[in-house]
Amino acid sequence: MITYLEAIREAQKKALEIDPRVYLYGQDIGAFGGAFKATKGLAQTFPGRVIDSPISEDAMMGSAIGAALQGMRPVIEMQFADFSTVGFNQIVNQAATMFWRTGESCPITVRLPSGGTPGSGPFHSQNLEALYAHYPGLIILTPATVEDAYSLLLEAIALDDPVIFCEHKYLYYHLKAESLPETALPVGKARIARTGRDATVVTYSAMLHEALAAAEELAENGWEIEVIDLRSIKPLDTDTVLASVARTGRILAVGEAWPWGGVTAEVLARIATDGFNLLDAPPMRLNSKDTPVPFHPNLWGTHRPTARTIANALRDLLRL
Amino acid sequence: MITYLEAIREAQKKALEIDPRVYLYGQDIGAFGGAFKATKGLAQTFPGRVIDSPISEDAMMGSAIGAALQGMRPVIEMQFADFSTVGFNQIVNQAATMFWRTGESCPITVRLPSGGTPGSGPFHSQNLEALYAHYPGLIILTPATVEDAYSLLLEAIALDDPVIFCEHKYLYYHLKAESLPETALPVGKARIARTGRDATVVTYSAMLHEALAAAEELAENGWEIEVIDLRSIKPLDTDTVLASVARTGRILAVGEAWPWGGVTAEVLARIATDGFNLLDAPPMRLNSKDTPVPFHPNLWGTHRPTARTIANALRDLLRL
Amino acid sequence: MLHLAEAPIRAGKASDFPETYRRAFRWMLLARVAEEKIASLFRGGRITGGVFLGKGQEAISVATGIALKEGDIFAPLIRDQAGRLAFGESLLDFTLTYLGARSGPMRGRDGNVHRGRPREGLLPMISHLGAMVSVVNGMLLAHRFQGKKGTVGAASLGDGATSTGAFHESINQAAVEKLPLILVVTNNQYAYSTPNERQFACSDLVDKALGYGVNGHTVDGTDLESCLQIIGGAVQLAREGNGPQLIVASNLRLAGHGEHDDSHYISSHFKELPLGRDCIEVAQNHLLGKGWADASALEVWTRECAVQVDEAVAHALREPAPDPAQEEWCALSHRHLAEGNSAKF
Amino acid sequence: MLHLAEAPIRAGKASDFPETYRRAFRWMLLARVAEEKIASLFRGGRITGGVFLGKGQEAISVATGIALKEGDIFAPLIRDQAGRLAFGESLLDFTLTYLGARSGPMRGRDGNVHRGRPREGLLPMISHLGAMVSVVNGMLLAHRFQGKKGTVGAASLGDGATSTGAFHESINQAAVEKLPLILVVTNNQYAYSTPNERQFACSDLVDKALGYGVNGHTVDGTDLESCLQIIGGAVQLAREGNGPQLIVASNLRLAGHGEHDDSHYISSHFKELPLGRDCIEVAQNHLLGKGWADASALEVWTRECAVQVDEAVAHALREPAPDPAQEEWCALSHRHLAEGNSAKF
Ligand SMILES: Cc1ncc(C[n+]2csc(CCOP(=O)(O)OP(=O)(O)O)c2C)c(N)n1
Numbered sequence A, B: 001m002i003t004y005l006e007a008i009r010e011a012q013k014k015a016l017e018i019d020p021r022v023y024l025y026g027q028d029i030g031a032f033g034g035a036f037k038a039t040k041g042l043a044q045t046f047p048g049r050v051i052d053s054p055i056s057e058d059a060m061m062g063s064a065i066g067a068a069l070q071g072m073r074p075v076i077e078m079q080f081a082d083f084s085t086v087g088f089n090q091i092v093n094q095a096a097t098m099f100w101r102t103g104e105s106c107p108i109t110v111r112l113p114s115g116g117t118p119g120s121g122p123f124h125s126q127n128l129e130a131l132y133a134h135y136p137g138l139i140i141l142t143p144a145t146v147e148d149a150y151s152l153l154l155e156a157i158a159l160d161d162p163v164i165f166c167e168h169k170y171l172y173y174h175l176k177a178e179s180l181p182e183t184a185l186p187v188g189k190a191r192i193a194r195t196g197r198d199a200t201v202v203t204y205s206a207m208l209h210e211a212l213a214a215a216e217e218l219a220e221n222g223w224e225i226e227v228i229d230l231r232s233i234k235p236l237d238t239d240t241v242l243a244s245v246a247r248t249g250r251i252l253a254v255g256e257a258w259p260w261g262g263v264t265a266e267v268l269a270r271i272a273t274d275g276f277n278l279l280d281a282p283p284m285r286l287n288s289k290d291t292p293v294p295f296h297p298n299l300w301g302t303h304r305p306t307a308r309t310i311a312n313a314l315r316d317l318l319r320l
Numbered sequence C, D: 001m002l003h004l005a006e007a008p009i010r011a012g013k014a015s016d017f018p019e020t021y022r023r024a025f026r027w028m029l030l031a032r033v034a035e036e037k038i039a040s041l042f043r044g045g046r047i048t049g050g051v052f053l054g055k056g057q058e059a060i061s062v063a064t065g066i067a068l069k070e071g072d073i074f075a076p077l078i079r080d081q082a083g084r085l086a087f088g089e090s091l092l093d094f095t096l097t098y099l100g101a102r103s104g105p106m107r108g109r110d111g112n113v114h115r116g117r118p119r120e121g122l123l124p125m126i127s128h129l130g131a132m133v134s135v136v137n138g139m140l141l142a143h144r145f146q147g148k149k150g151t152v153g154a155a156s157l158g159d160g161a162t163s164t165g166a167f168h169e170s171i172n173q174a175a176v177e178k179l180p181l182i183l184v185v186t187n188n189q190y191a192y193s194t195p196n197e198r199q200f201a202c203s204d205l206v207d208k209a210l211g212y213g214v215n216g217h218t219v220d221g222t223d224l225e226s227c228l229q230i231i232g233g234a235v236q237l238a239r240e241g242n243g244p245q246l247i248v249a250s251n252l253r254l255a256g257h258g259e260h261d262d263s264h265y266i267s268s269h270f271k272e273l274p275l276g277r278d279c280i281e282v283a284q285n286h287l288l289g290k291g292w293a294d295a296s297a298l299e300v301w302t303r304e305c306a307v308q309v310d311e312a313v314a315h316a317l318r319e320p321a322p323d324p325a326q327e328e329w330c331a332l333s334h335r336h337l338a339e340g341n342s343a344k345f
């Protein structure tokens, strides 16, 4: 059995093995193996290529961009996604604009340990995919499975464009798979995680598992819910979502991030514009509440969508 | 006649006059009067209350937050909205979370000279309202008229919550009014800028004027387009938009920002969920292109929506 | 603010140095005992989230907290339990926050070291290192606007946090405005697992003072006497209008980065150096050696601390957890301008 | 890269100092003449957007550019026309970019001073001050990974930019990694309208070097000879493995912040100081005084510069503007992963 976190480590290991241009840079990722142990053992196996950085997110990102321009493939670990706000400028204004301005590609991968876990509170729980997706020039990946944690990270490192890799901390240890995949859907393709005919749930990252549980719950009453795992939120695979809505006529978009302008807004805007006539009912969305992420598990469990609130929303959607 | 820029200056002057807690802080805003002259003369009239800052956006924002906690009402000028990415962390993680975490309000106003003008290029043209709106705890204002530039800024400074004030540079000198208003709609209320019955355009800031021009163009063929100026994009006045769509059955959302997760996505998601049955046609949106903002006027004029492209979109929406 | 721990310790008048020393020592002891208690609750699975201790840092922290007065500002960081107590934070704020109680200052919305009471000059840290310093600047600027004189503001940072842009911008801002900021940098040799040589290249962090045009001070962070004198002196300088003061204190972190961390990476070399000493042991010996306290007094104090801590923990354990149904899900003080209170938005 | 201006000036071999001096002077002259031309086009309404001149800064800039070799990195800022030319940027890149030509290196997508050719080691600045330095660090790190030896990277900053967190994080990063970074800080007394005393409080910006553990150098920025020696020497030190070098050059900005700015705020006091001198006049006198050039040579060089500039401008004016219909509206190099190429998205 391999966990989601181990898959991330294995992907980095493989990338270091197969591509001499790859190096890793981040706080405490060297001998220590990182705050979450995502790079455990890698500094020892690849001497000089897994480098501890000072607590300087701006300079971390800037140097990655420079190295990328000079032919390297840096993988940057932010200790928590939340701290990327301090390196934000380099990501959105330097990395993201590089190709468009100069025609030179900027192949960096930024790993963002994202999302809520009980007790993490407002500054160690954020989901920032929508922030980065708003800016042109970035690819935003949001793996929900062990397999995708592995294959999408490998693909991210191989891509010539800057990639924001939103890995979910809640899945790090919980989520396990038998083995690492040999093949995978490419970046930009969503996956139908469960087929159904009555309604479509579109989601990504940790919320996939809540949505699958909700679908399971509704299945007990004979409802067949299709669940789509976006995998990549920019590019966003509108076609797969549209095709599903064409079958089900109903859509609920679920995201763990804040509501205003989040993934659910973007999904619904696309479906409303391009799939309006496929809809048998008003589309719906479900997000975390519009407050910081709370520390206490009682509050946290209510702040974000869960299988229960997703199932309730689905009952609404199905007009039960 | 008074310009949009002068209205901003007058609002700051009035705030300094009526409220001893108000002070202004920003690069070159003192004796020099600011890069755009939005504070011209104010340092002289209010000695010690209009303060030049070092080029330290993070510390500018942090100090404003501290002063606000201690009973002041700081108004911070970012030299360009684009540079607020460097002070981003303090805004979204310190100011925006303060009330929720501590119960203490954090009354700061951040002025962001926003938006494109010919020749400004990728780093002096950005529209960042959606970034800030995504985070809980901030109010985002986007004045499109001289009157609103004045009254919304005064209201922003008077509010106890942190306000991101997105003033549009394209309107600074162009836009003129007879006089400053005595009364105004409050923050959170959209305004029907032009009434119509055939379709609704929802927009804000500089795009309002493009939309009005497009409506004028369609009026020549007898079409009556309703144009809504959101004024505030968070809170977003969904009710006014829904009521309009109830009359027209058709909606086009227009924004100058990038498409992914922008205001147009949020508006359409809300209308699709809450106003689905009011719609006679698929909703539409129109944004700038998903690339950095180009320098050359030829490119810039194509990158952003204009009266012409809005009129074309409206013809599509009306199935002409 | 509740001052559960205040009465017994503040009883004596701080008229002379031995008395100040004793008072400081007792805050240190209380902090140590309180943190050990939380650590044991953590090991027992009673604490959600992280637990961060100031073990080895109490002398520096208490010297900062004790030098501050009412009306001053304090922006503590994760290892400042002793300074918080000395500044006036109640032990209950500590236990209620760690246990996420609804009645704590953070109401379960934030936890562990993320607590404060801005109205009382105690800033609730956000996690982003360096970010609190400019907030202190702003509060001091406000004092200046408001004509409040003689107040100071202290902020704590670690060696690692000196690498942040926020540190740089804020100390420079304070220098330009000549603010009475006291920046206490505790160089405990590591930032999480990262040793100094991967963090900076100057021979001493205090060398930065010159480049900002502020006073610099160094102090042996394991020695309470020096800490009281140097930090107390720096606070006095700031109070008297001499602008920002940068203090660099050296010590060793005697705990993991958090309680999840066994800190195996800490070089044993450091543990043998004077900076590897436990400041509480040093202070204890000092008290005994100088005859400022005898063994039985130490015993009494320790027992008193244990009692206070047990009370504060017991109190907090009885407090109700936050109830999501009663929670006001609203990030704005102008509630009518808030959106999204329904789960659907 | 086109080297329109290179041939005539590089003709002489730089075997001796007078020859280097002459070469440097001629780049300075070319920069001055070129910028004056753009300024006059701006006044004539032929330039969209801002125009930013390096008047008064040519000596510092050229000394930086000329000390760099092929394979080195240069991250110029807004006042580095002379250094760009010396580093090898063609004058056409300058005119094509200012005029927004499709055939320029930025293809009309970006303009004025925002240009570069990363493949040739010339970084295109983004506007956010301080942001280029860590990019240079990264390129130097890459050189290290790739086993390239003896290369250096230079970045320019102004006095104002030293207040940015980006400056701090990046010089510290370079120091920790012992990178061959040359950071040239031109203290021209103002950041836009803001004088030094509102920007920092240290007595000399070079005092920051100690706090980063890097070498510091000061130089009179109005004196080409000193600039060549000090900056050249610092580059040599970096090249030989002595880590980052911080150079602080003093001068006065002899133009507005941009051509829209009359710079009335510049204190006349400065204009009378040696640092208020025009480095081109100083160099001209030096050339004449030393007998390294005579008046007629100066005249010839000036004429040659005018010819080159006129050619470059004329060429650029004939170039087509970008055509939005032919523009590829795509921010990703993997085009198939780009979204939103339709206006509707
Ligand atoms: C901007 C930012 N980046 C990363 C982190 C994660 N982080 C939390 S504490 C820490 C180490 C801090 O070290 P130091 O400043 O020396 O303080 P110490 O823990 O030694 O007291 C790190 C990297 C953070 N909180 N903020």
Ligand SMILES: Cc1ncc(C[n+]2csc(CCOP(=O)(O)OP(=O)(O)O)c2C)c(N)n1
Binding pocket: B027, B055, B057, B079, B083, B086, D079, D127, D128, D129, D157, D158, D159, D160, D161, D162, D164, D188, D190, D191, D192, D253, D257
């Ligand atoms: C982060 C950031 N904030 C603000 C600006 C706006 N700005 C552009 S140039 C400038 C002044 C720069 O002064 P200095 O660094 O001294 O360089 P100089 O213009 O004197 O050469 C300012 C404030 C910016 N470009 N980046």
Ligand SMILES: [Mg+2]
Binding pocket: C158, C159, C160, C186, C187, C188, C189, C190, C191, C192
């Ligand atoms: Mg430390």
Ligand SMILES: [Mg+2]
Binding pocket: D158, D159, D160, D186, D187, D188, D189, D190, D191, D192
């Ligand atoms: Mg300057």
